[in-house]
Amino acid sequence: xxxxxxxxxxxxxxxxxxxxxxxxxxxxxxxxxxxxxxxxxxxxxxxxxxxxxxxxxxxxxxxxxxxxxxxxxxxxxxxxxxxxxxxxxxxxxxxxxxxxxxxxxxxxxxxxxxxxxxxxxxxxxxxxxxxxxxxxxxxxxxxxxxxxxxxxxxxxxxxxxxxxxxxxxxxxxxxxxxxxxxxxxxxxxxxxxxxxxxxxxxxxxxxxxxxxxxxxxxxxxxxxxxxxxxxxxxxxxxxxxxxxxxxxxxxxxxxxxxxxxxxxxxxxxxxxxxxxxxxxxxxxxxxxxxxxxxxxxxxxxxxxxxxxxxxxxxxxxxxxxxxxxxxxxxxxxxxxxxxxxxxxxxxxxxxxxxxxxxxxxxxxxxxxxxxxxxxxxxxxxxx
Amino acid sequence: xxxxxxxxxxxxxxxxxxxxxxxxxxxxxxxxxxxxxxxxxxxxxxxxxxxxxxxxxxxxxxxxxxxxxxxxxxxxxxxxxxxxxxxxxxxxxxxxxxxxxxxxxxxxxxxxxxxxxxxxxxxxxxxxxxxxxxxxxxxxxxxxxxxxxxxxxxxxxxxxxxxxxxxxxxxxxxxxxxxxxxxxxxxxxxxxxxxxxxxxxxxxxxxxxxxxxxxxxxxxxxxxxxxxxxxxxxxxxxxxxxxxxxxxxxxxxxxxxxxxxxxxxxxxxx
Numbered sequence: 109x110x111x112x113x114x115x116x117x118x119x120x121x122x123x124x125x126x127x128x129x130x131x132x133x134x135x136x137x138x139x140x141x142x143x144x145x146x147x148x149x150x151x152x153x154x155x156x157x158x159x160x161x162x163x164x165x166x167x168x169x170x171x172x173x174x175x176x177x178x179x180x181x182x183x184x185x186x187x188x189x190x191x192x193x194x195x196x197x198x199x200x201x202x203x204x205x206x207x208x209x210x211x212x213x214x215x216x217x218x219x220x221x222x223x224x225x226x227x228x229x230x231x232x233x234x235x236x237x238x239x240x241x242x243x244x245x246x247x248x249x250x251x252x253x254x255x256x257x258x259x260x261x262x263x264x265x266x267x268x269x270x271x272x273x274x275x276x277x278x279x280x281x282x283x284x285x286x287x288x289x290x291x292x293x294x295x296x297x298x299x300x301x302x303x304x305x306x307x308x309x310x311x312x313x314x315x316x317x318x319x320x321x322x323x324x325x326x327x328x329x330x331x332x333x334x335x336x337x338x339x340x341x342x343x344x345x346x347x348x349x350x351x352x353x354x355x356x357x358x359x360x361x362x363x364x365x366x367x368x369x370x371x372x373x374x375x376x377x378x379x380x381x382x383x384x385x386x387x388x389x390x391x392x393x394x395x396x397x398x399x400x401x402x403x404x405x406x407x408x409x410x411x412x413x414x415x416x417x418x419x420x421x422x423x424x425x426x427x428x429x430x431x432x433x434x435x436x437x438x439x440x441x442x443x444x445x446x447x448x449x450x451x452x453x454x455x456x457x458x459x460x461x462x463x464x465x466x467x468x469x470x471x472x473x474x475x476x477x478x479x480x481x482x483x484x485x486x487x488x489x490x491x
Numbered sequence: 492x493x494x495x496x497x498x499x500x501x502x503x504x505x506x507x508x509x510x511x512x513x514x515x516x517x518x519x520x521x522x523x524x525x526x527x528x529x530x531x532x533x534x535x536x537x538x539x540x541x542x543x544x545x546x547x548x549x550x551x552x553x554x555x556x557x558x559x560x561x562x563x564x565x566x567x568x569x570x571x572x573x574x575x576x577x578x579x580x581x582x583x584x585x586x587x588x589x590x591x592x593x594x595x596x597x598x599x600x601x602x603x604x605x606x607x608x609x610x611x612x613x614x615x616x617x618x619x620x621x622x623x624x625x626x627x628x629x630x631x632x633x634x635x636x637x638x639x640x641x642x643x644x645x646x647x648x649x650x651x652x653x654x655x656x657x658x659x660x661x662x663x664x665x666x667x668x669x670x671x672x673x674x675x676x677x678x679x680x681x682x683x684x685x686x687x688x689x690x691x692x693x694x695x696x697x698x699x700x701x702x703x704x705x706x707x708x709x710x711x712x713x714x715x716x717x718x719x720x721x722x723x724x725x726x727x728x729x730x731x732x733x734x735x736x737x738x739x740x741x742x743x744x745x746x747x748x749x750x751x752x753x754x755x756x757x758x759x760x761x
Contacts, residue, residue: 166661186664199662203680212676213666258666 116142116177116265118163118298123172125158132158134322135171140266140300140315145292147301147313151345151483155322156302157196160268163300165189176265187216192259193268197275198251200243206230206254207239213262229257232291249280256288260295269301273308285311306346310334318342320483334395338381340474343393345483350399352392352417352440353476356384364473366392369438373415373471380473389476396444398470401433403453404461416465419443421458431456435464521738528731535725547728551736554727557717561733564698564714567629571636571697576690578637579644580682586645587652602646604639612639613706620707627709635707636697643696644689651685 118140125133133155140146148156161167163174165186174182181189192213200209210229211222230236233253243251252272259267272288273281289312292299303309309316310330317327318341326333326342337343340351354368363374364384373392382390394415402410410416419437426449433445433456445464447456456462501508527537531544552558585591586598604612613635620631659681663673679686701715708716718730 164665166665185669186661187667187669191665193662193665195658195662197656197658199656199658201659201662201677201681212663212668216667216672216676262666 116298117175118266118300119175120159120163121173121175123159123162123169123174125155125162125167126170131322133162136324138317138324138327140298143296143298144314145289145299145301145312147303147309147316148319149303149306149309149316149345150319151304154319156304156319157270159319160193160270160300160302163266164191164193164268166193190262190265191268192262192264192266193270194252194255194259194272196271198243198255198272200251200254200258202243205240205242206235206246209243209254210258210261212258217262225261229261232260232294233257248276249284252276252284253287256291260291260297264297266298266300269299271302271304273303273305281305281308288312310346318345320345335470336379336472337393337474339482340391340478340480341483343472343474343483344481348396348444349393350396350440350443351474351480352394352443353480354390354392354439356386356388356390358386359384363468366390366473368392368417369440371415371417371439373417374468375415375471375473376469379471382473382475384473391474391476391478391480393472393474394466394470396432397430397446399443399445399464399466401435401445401447401453401456402463402465403455404463405455407463410463410465413468414465415468415471416463417443418461418463421456421460421462423458424456435462437464524731524734524738528728528735530728530731532728535727537726537728537731547732551729551732554721554729556712557714557721557727557729557733560712560717561714563629563711567632567636567713568694568698570633571640572690572694574633574637575640575644575693575697576686579641579689579693580648580686582641583645583648583652583685587649588657601642603642605642609639609702613703616703617706627707628711631707631709632704632711632713635703636700639700639703640693640696643692644686647689647692648682648685651682655681 118138120136120138122135122137123133124131124135136159138159148159150156158167162169165181165184165188169182172182173180176190181191201212204212207226207230210226214222214225226239227236230239233256235250235253235257238246238250238254243254246254252275255272269288273284276284285308288299288301301309301313310333313330315327316330316333318325318333320341326338328336333342334346337346337349340349343349343351352368352373354366354373357365357367357372359365359377360374362377364377364380366373366375375392377384380390382388384390404418407416417437417439419435419439421433422436422442423434425432428449430446430448431452433447435443435445437443443464527540528547529543529545530537530540531542531546532539533541547553582597582601586594586601616631616635616638617627620627625631655678659677660673663677664670668676699715701719704713705716705719712720714733718726721727721730
């Protein structure tokens with residue numbers, strides 16, 4: 109399996125999957141550039157794993173084509189695709205030891221001398237001392253690394269990872285995130301990583317595709333997705349957003365001026381993904397950490413040109429690095445504000461009248477026709 | 492000497508005593524079989540201890556027709572095991588892996604031979620064979636044995652297949668193993684303890700069976716039938732020799748199996 113570097117992209121064109129009357133994945137266009145670390149992010153049941161399995165060949169697409177480089181592999185069975193998978197539960201063969209698990213792919217392709225390559229892999233995943241163990245004698249993190257080694261030894265064009273860190277505890281997960289990122293950089297193989305953990309996706313991936321209801325909501329670099337979400341789902345699923353219902357008042361130069369609960373807010377026209385005709389409704393978004401909080405008495409000290417919204421603190425919780433406030437205002441109730449604990453203003457307690465102010469450049473605009481709370485984590489899901 | 496210390500000792504060792512008593516209950520009949528294989532009875536019946544002798548061990552086939560019936564029983568048990576294991580394994584996989592019409596009905600029908608009184612089934616089978624004009628003998632016995640062994644194999648294999656992660660086979664396919672390789676390298680090795688358990692059960696059941704065999708054997712005589720028949724006229728010591736030999740073989744096989752499993756575990760740890 110020589111690496112055909114030219115055009116090793118994964119391209120999905122018009123790919124979809126339906127089970128009876130249920131559509132798991134709507135027709136989808138997706139290109140994963142060669143050598144990138146690509147994450148498919150979404151809540152459970154959003155179609156991300158189905159998409160991954162269609163690339164692996166474990167699931168047959170209802171429509172569409174899967175390309176690896178220039179080659180159409182749609183009709184190839186999984187064992188004929190230069191693609192390997194790290195499964196969610198690792199799926200290590202319980203009757204084989206670590207060495208034989210890792211050598212499995214090479215042996216099936218008729219390669220006789222595997223020891224050297226297996227040793228190299230064991231070293232890459234730092235499991236040299238465990239070569240003779242059976243999978244059930246390893247910890248979760250070690251099993252996970254065996255699963256990665258077993259896939260990588262085949263030098264696949266693409267490595268598919270299906271929630272590979274889901275079964276690990278938080279601390280180990282952080283450690284393995286860095287480990288996987290290191291391995292990816294070292295071997296330079298394209299990784300497609302499926303996860304429901306937005307932090308994991310943002311830490312590891314170069315490009316993230318946020319999926320919801322069998323569709324890709326938005327695709328981009330983590331910072332781009334976070335700073336400039338195009339839908340309420342992305343705004344809420346990646347971190348927290350304050351979404352304020354507003355009405356377009358006018359355009360002034362590059363900026364858009366909107367009114368919300370009596371306040372005039374400005375936002376860059378280029379950061380608005382909604383129609384901007386005067387009188388039109390839209391949702392104005394701003395991240396909680398971009399907002400500064402001032403007591404109403406200090407309103408005069410706020411610099412000109414900043415967006416401001418008045419309100420009253422209803423709740424505050426001390427987190428350590430920051431304090432999180434919930435503020436009710438005429439523009440919207442339950443606005444979140446994260447204040448760094450640098451100089452704490454003792455007047456900022458529940459009941460205090462405050463002004464929220466932020467740089468208009470940090471404001472984004474969304475189409476008001478969508479559900480405002482799409483992608484908000486339900487209480488039972490919250491970690 | 493007071494009673495209290497004895498009671499105390501009894502209470503402390505109650506589990507061990509109960510365990511040993513149960514074990515004795517299980518093993519005593521086998522011990523009797525073994526001991527009486529070294530007997531030299533007066534007359535034709537081997538029911539009372541006379542004196543020690545190894546005559547029967549030196550000449551195990553000394554009784555007319557006995558070794559012939561033994562060899563027939565072993566052959567039937569062998570083929571019945573193969574037949575029931577192959578069919579039963581396939582049925583078990585089909586029942587666990589696939590959703591098809593009447594799956595539930597087949598799932599319960601499979602247990603019918605276990606639930607049906609053996610005598611009734613034996614008589615019914617004979618009726619069936621006679622109506623079909625079948626020649627009673629080796630083949631009718633074999634067909635009957637495969638039939639009643641099947642349910643046991645299916646039960647044993649099904650339990651194993653149900654606990655198997657289907658992702659393992661997906662992983663094999665993902666790692667360049669075609670359908671045949673996946674089955675031989677992953678599915679079969681993982682299911683093998685269940686299949687082996689089913690096969691052992693089938694062998695034991697078939698070798699042992701008297702009622703169904705007796706009805707459907709025609710003039711053919713299997714080992715259990717021979718023992719039954721000879722018990723009316725006198726029991727040769729050689730029957731105990733064969734019984735003891737079978738027992739020893741079984742114990743050796745089980746011990747060896749456990750020894751190998753243990754060694755594998757230890758070598759994996761080292």
